[in-house]
Amino acid sequence: MASIVVMGAGLGGMCAAYELREALGSDHGITVVGQGDRFSFTPSNPWVAVGWRQPEQVTLAAGEYLGRKGIVFQASGVASIDPVARQLTTGDGERIDYDYLLICTGPRLAFDEVPGLGPDGGHTHSVCTTPHASEAWKSYEAFLQNPGPIVVGAVQGASCFGPAYEFAMILDADLRKRKLRDKVPMTFVTSEPYIGHMGLGGVGDSKGLMESEMRQRHIKWIVNAKVSGVRAGEMTVVEHDEAGQAKKEHVLPFAYAMLLPAFTGVDAVRRVEGLCNPRGFVLTDTHQRSTKYPEIFAAGVCVAIPPVEATPVPTGAPKTGFMIESMVTTIVQNIKAELAGKPADFEGTWNAVCLADMGDTGAAFVALPQFPPRNVTWTRMGKWVHLAKVAFEKYFLHKMRAGVSEPVYEKYVLKALGIERLK
Numbered sequence: 001m002a003s004i005v006v007m008g009a010g011l012g013g014m015c016a017a018y019e020l021r022e023a024l025g026s027d028h029g030i031t032v033v034g035q036g037d038r039f040s041f042t043p044s045n046p047w048v049a050v051g052w053r054q055p056e057q058v059t060l061a062a063g064e065y066l067g068r069k070g071i072v073f074q075a076s077g078v079a080s081i082d083p084v085a086r087q088l089t090t091g092d093g094e095r096i097d098y099d100y101l102l103i104c105t106g107p108r109l110a111f112d113e114v115p116g117l118g119p120d121g122g123h124t125h126s127v128c129t130t131p132h133a134s135e136a137w138k139s140y141e142a143f144l145q146n147p148g149p150i151v152v153g154a155v156q157g158a159s160c161f162g163p164a165y166e167f168a169m170i171l172d173a174d175l176r177k178r179k180l181r182d183k184v185p186m187t188f189v190t191s192e193p194y195i196g197h198m199g200l201g202g203v204g205d206s207k208g209l210m211e212s213e214m215r216q217r218h219i220k221w222i223v224n225a226k227v228s229g230v231r232a233g234e235m236t237v238v239e240h241d242e243a244g245q246a247k248k249e250h251v252l253p254f255a256y257a258m259l260l261p262a263f264t265g266v267d268a269v270r271r272v273e274g275l276c277n278p279r280g281f282v283l284t285d286t287h288q289r290s291t292k293y294p295e296i297f298a299a300g301v302c303v304a305i306p307p308v309e310a311t312p313v314p315t316g317a318p319k320t321g322f323m324i325e326s327m328v329t330t331i332v333q334n335i336k337a338e339l340a341g342k343p344a345d346f347e348g349t350w351n352a353v354c355l356a357d358m359g360d361t362g363a364a365f366v367a368l369p370q371f372p373p374r375n376v377t378w379t380r381m382g383k384w385v386h387l388a389k390v391a392f393e394k395y396f397l398h399k400m401r402a403g404v405s406e407p408v409y410e411k412y413v414l415k416a417l418g419i420e421r422l423k
Contacts (some may be wrong), residue, residue, distance in 0.1 A: 001027055001028055001029060002024075002028045002029070002099040002100060002339055003028070003029045003031070003097060003098050003099050003100075004020060004024075004028060004029065004030050004031070004098065004099065004100045004101075004102065004335065005030075005031045005032075005033065005088065005096055005098040005100070005101050005102070006020075006031070006032045006033070006102045006104055007033055007078050007088070007101065007103045007105050007268075007269075007403065008033075008034065008035075008103070008104035008105040008106060008300070009032050009034030009035075009036075009038075009039055009061030009062040009073070009075075009303075009374050010033075010039065010042065010104065010105075010106050010300070010382075011035075011041075011042065011153065011300070011321060012104035012106070012299045012300035012301075012324045012327070012328055013032055013034065013102070013104035013105075014032075014039055014062065014066075014330065014400055015325060015328045015405070016102050016104055016299060016328045017030055017032050017066060017069070017071050018069065018329065018391045018403050018404065018405040019068045019328055019329065019336070019405040020332050021070065021071060021330045021403075021405070022405040023332050023333070023336045023405075024128070024335075024336060024339070025207055026070060026295075028339070030071045030072070031071070031072040031073075031074065032062070032066055032071055032072070032074070032099075032328075033074045033075075033076075033077065033078050033088070033090055033096070034073065034074070034075050034077070035075075035077040035105075036075055036077075037061060037062060037073075037075040038059045038060065038061065038065060038130075038199075039059060039061075039062040040055075040058060040059045040064075040129065040130040041059070041393060041396060041397055042128075042129070042130075043163075043321070043383070043389070043392075043393065043402075044057075044058040044130075044165045044393055045058075045121050045127040045128070045129070045132070045133040045163070046087060046127050046133070046163055046166045046170050046357070047357075047396050048127075048130060048133035048134060048136075048137060049125070049127050049133040049134075049136035049137050049140065049167065049170075049258070050098070050137065050140060050171065050174045051137050051140070051141070051168055051256050052170075052174075055130050055133075055134050058130060058393070058397070058399060059130055060397065060401060062075075063075065065400060065401055065403060066403075068403060069403045070313045071136070074090055074094065074096070076091035076092040076094075077090065077091040077092045077268075078090060078100040078105075078266075078268045079091050079093075079268060080268055080271070081101070081268055081271075083101075083272055083277075083292075083296060085097075085294070086098050086099065086101070086295055087193075088101070088268075089169035096416055098295070099268050099295065100295055100296075100335055101295060101296045101297070102295065102296075102298070102299065102331055103265045103269055103282055103296065103297070103298040103299075103302055103354055104236070104298070104299050104300050104302065104328075105136055105265075105269060105302050105403060106266075106300060106301045106302060107264060107266070107301045107302065108263065108264045108266045108267065108270075108280070108321075109126065109129075109226075109263065110157070110261050110262045110263060110264050111126075111261045111415040113155075113157065113261070113262055113396050114155050114156075114227050114228075114229065114230065114261070115228075115229040115230065116229055116230030116231055116260075117155065117227065117230050117259060117261060117398050118261065119132050119136070120136050123230045123231060123232050123233075123235075123257065123367060124230055124235075124257040124258060124259045125139060125256070125257065125258040125263070126258065126260070127163050127167055127258060127415065128163075128232050128260065129159075129259075129260070134269060135186075136258060139256065140256065141270045142394055143255055143256045144178065145321065146174075146218065146255070147180050147183045147184050147255065148183075148184065148253075148254070148255050148256070149184065149185045149186070149187070149252070149253050149255055149256075150171060150184055150185070150186045150187070150254060150255065150256045150257065150260070151185075151186075151187050151188075151224070151235065151252050151256075151257040151258075152164055152167055152168040152171065152186070152187075152188055152189070152252045152257070152258050152259070153168075153188050153189035153229045153234040153258075153259055153260070154189075154190050154191060154192075154224070154259065155189075155191060155259055155260065155261055155262060156191045156225075156226045156227065156262065156313050156315075157262030157263075157314045157315070157316065158189065158190075158191055158197075158199075158260050158261065158265055158315065158316065158317050158318025159199050159262070159263060159315065159317055159319075160260055160263070160301075160318050161190065161192060161197070161198050161199055161260070161318065162198065162268075162318065162320075162354050162356050162365075163260060164188070164190065164258075164259075164351045165188075165210065165356055165358075165363075166356050166357050166358065167258055168186065168188050168216065168219055169213070169358035169359050169361075169372065170357065170358065170359040171186070171359075172186065172217045172219065172359065173183075173358065173359025173360045174359065176361075183218075186217075186218070186219045186220070187219070187220045187221065187222065187252055188214065188219050188220070188221040188222070189221070189222050189225045189227065189235075189237050189252070190221070190222070190223055190225060190261060191223075191224070191225055191226065191311070191312045191313040191314065191315050192206050192223055192224075192311070192315055193223060193242075193312055193313070193315075194211075194223055195207060195210045195211045195214060195221055195223060195226055196208070196209065196210035196211065196292070197214050197311075197315070198318065198354075198365060198402070199308065199315050199316055199317050199318045200318065200352060200365075200367050200370065201308045201309045201372060201377070203352070203366065203367045203377055203378065203379050204291065204365075204377050204378035204379040205378075206363075206365060206381055209363065209381055210211075210363070210377050210379075211380070213358070213363075222237055222238055222239050222250060223239075224240040224241070224242075224244075224247075224311075224312050224313050225237050225238065225239055225240070225313065226238045226313055227259065228242065230257070230259075232276070233253060233254060233255070233353055234251055234253045234254065235251075235252050235254065235257065236249060236250070236251055236252075237249070237250045237251075237252055237350075238250075240313050241312065242312055243312065244313065245293070246313040251294060256285075257388065262316070263278025263279075263301060263316070264280040264281075265279065265281050265282065265302055266280070266302070269282065269302060272293075272380060273386045274292040274293075275290060275292060275296070276304065277304045279304075281302060281303060281305075282298035282302055282303055282304060283304050284297070284298050284303055284304070284334060286313050286347045287331075287334050287344060287345065287346065287347060288303070288327050288330045288331045288332060288348070289331075289334065289344075297331040297334070297335070298327075299327035299330075299331055300319055300324045300327065301319045301324075303319065303327065305317045305319065305350070308370065308372070317370065318352065318354075320352050320353055320354050320406075321353075322351055322352070322353040322409035322410070323349075323350055323351060323352060323370065323408050324331050325407045325408065325410065326348035326349050326350070326351070326407075326410075327348055329346075329348055330346050330347060330348035331370055333346035334346050340421075342384075348371055349368075349369065350370045350393055351366075351367065351368040351369050351370060352365065352366070352367040352368075352369070352370040353365070353366050353367075353368075353409060353413060353417075354366075354390045355388055355392060355413070356385070356415070357385070357386050357390075358385075358386065359382050359386070360383070360386065361381060361382060361385065361386055362381065362382065362383070362384075362385025362386040362388070362389060363379055363380070363381045363385055364379065364380045364381075364385050364388075364417060366377050366378055366379075366419060368419070374419030375398055376419060388413075392408070392413065393394075395408065396408055
């Protein structure tokens with residue numbers, strides 16, 4: 001019997017655990033080590049930050065639902081990994097041996113790379129985690145009593161831009177509903193070279209469509225931006241030219257700000273010699289297997305993926321839910337094959353599919369594959385995207401409660417968009 005340990009109880013980790021159990025049956029032991037006892041549906045966090053969702057609506061007790069599938073759950077996180085002994089140590093000192101280790105931790109949020117950034121001792125909010133979004137909502141409630149300028153965006157080195165666009169548009173929609181929009185100047189600050197770049201070099205006509213949406217909503221923007229520092233009530237943003245040289249310094253006042261940080265690998269993972277790149281992301285082959293440790297696999301944001309293109313201000317490549325599901329399936333199929341004495345040669349697809357809610361409308365971004373040239377590349381906007389994301393949230397949480405392992409993006413989202421999965 002093999003012992004398989006999954007690090008992380010987010011989208012990737014929970015899907016991996018369920019898919020492993022279905023593929024391998026009850027003959028093998030599966031343990032999930034999470035950081036905290038809750039699974040959180042991260043795509044709903046922008047709604048939590050404006051009070052459209054409560055945390056209990058988008059989270060669930062991971063151990064309870066995993067336990068129903070005979071999967072052991074440990075909630076104290078991972079303190080260290082010993083890849084030679086094939087053993088990890090949890091946050092409360094427990095040592096767990098493994099035959100296979102799946103790293104699905106997500107990222108470390110590198111707020112410390114910009115002075116004054118972040119909700120923990122800084123001056124900006126975040127929608128990267130549900131607790132962060134909950135704190136953002138508390139501050140937003142206070143903001144509504146005395147509204148002023150808002151700054152939303154993503155700093156240098158960021159790789160996840162969709163939630164920044166979502167949150168800016170959701171704030172705009174919420175403020176209009178409250179008849180307060182006229183009291184709130186809004187600025188979008190991003191390290192992207194242009195609006196709609198998304199870390200993907202643009203998707204179809206995303207540049208034109210997203211710029212038009214920003215103009216329609218009276219949201220100003222600064223691109224090629226580095227945030228050099230944040231203080232109480234104001235931040236300094238340095239705009240760069242196409243050669244990456246500083247062009248103009250902006251001092252932006254704000255009464256409320258949400259900036260997405262750059263990511264690194266989590267500490268326990270990045271400390272393992274030879275496992276990661278300099279930023280702490282796991283180096284894998286096309287089978288999602290570590291290039292140094294054959295017993296270790298990785299899926300999700302923790303995986304090292306090069307930028308789609310060089311940009312004047314550093315940007316990273318996003319890892320969307322569809323890509324994460326594909327990575328998980330790749331790992332499960334290769335472990336299953338190896339345990340059966342067969343070649344572990346399954347390869348997934350790195351495609352980008354994103355449903356971005358905008359409060360009263362939405363945008364769907366499809367890049368198949370993620371790196372150009374692409375077989376499919378387009379952006380579509382409309383109320384239907386908002387409705388699709390609401391439906392997707394409900395179904396995915398149902399899937400987590402039911403322990404269903406089916407690939408939701410491939411089976412439902414692509415089908416709804418009229419797209420077949422392409423290799």
